Amino acid sequence: MHAPKPTRRSLLAGAATTAFASSIGPARAAPKTIVWWYEGATAAQQAALTKYLTEPFNASQSDYKLVIEWRGNALPDQLLVALAGGQGPDIVLTNGPSWTQRFVAGNKLLDLNQFAQKFGWKEKLAPIVMQLGSYDGKLIALPKTIETQALFFNQTLFKQKSWTPPRNLAETEALADTMLKAGIQPFAAGNAGQRFANRHLLGVCYNNYCSPELVYKALSGEMPWNAPVFVEAVEAMSGIRVEAVAHDALAPVWRWMLRRLAALRDRPRFERWTLSPREHASAERLRLLRHQKAIRRAMSRAEHDAARQQRLQEREARFETYRQERQQARTQAPAERKTAAMQASERLR
Secondary structure (H helix, E strand, O other), X not given: OOOOOOOOOEEOOXXXXXXXXXXXXXXXXXOEEEEEEEOOOOHHHHHHHHHHHHHHHHHHOOOEXXXXXXXXXXXXXXXXXXXXXXXXXXEOOOOOHHHHOHHHHOOOOOOOHHHXXXXXXXXXXXXXXXXXXXXXXXXXXXOOOOOOOOOOOOHHHHHHXXXXXXXXXXXXXXXXXXXXXXXXXXXXXXXXXXXXXXXXXXXXXXXXXXXXXHHHHHHOOOOOOOOHHHHHHHHHHHOOXXXXXXXXXXHHHHHHHHHHHHHHOOOHHHHHHHOOHHHHHHHHHHHHHHHHHHHHHHHXXXXXXXXXXXXXXXXXXXXXXXXXXXXXXXXXXXXXXHHHHHHHHHHHO
């Protein structure tokens, strides 16, 4: 939360959202809108959030109205710009504790300790949930999801080969060599869609070679990351043989097509081809709203810049002319089609 402003921000999840939103201001005649910028979500996920979160919460009281805005993959960049300028949503959804910490120094987020005490979050939530969002004595965030790493193995294959799960690095390497000689891939991991997934392998190495206790000490600042035990872990990991999986010969073609589809996604011609008329109209309205908001935000930032204000006003005038022309075209199209049909009918007679 900004110190000089009444805007409240927090990173919240699920039930915690209700607790926060129902306690941040006095009741008003008209419900106060609580805006939550959300990450990428499929149509099914959006429908589920609307059905099981937004609608039940809004129906449960009349003081506040929760509105979720679907920001997609652009959310992190939009949050950085908005919060830096003292703007942004009421509920901030970030990429995790380390990413959220940058907003603490600038006093951009609200301390949730008062709500935790009022609503008994310590009794209702697991300790790790409270710990992940705590920093310097403040509860600045609550996790929406928690990532768990797991290693699965084929028990049927182990039973057939009379293998036992390894208990240390030496046993793991010996078993891997045995599997390779039998033509079996010992371990498999993918990162084609998310290159940063490589950090998962480093996390596995740290937790198993060094121990979770030492990793926690490094995370909390009690010991440095360049301590000998962590250096040994990285060196041990660097000795692991990595064999690339055979590539699909058409993989470059698929990647090119996906990039083209992503680039075309927000273009009117592509939408007319892929969306129904109703969906296309909805996308057009959203695009116009985004453009209007961008103009208003830019005008507010350029408040003391007369030249820039003039350019923005001209841009807004051009946009308003464009919007009116589109509206006029939509209203005239049915009449023109009807006239053409009547003329064709007359010619047939």
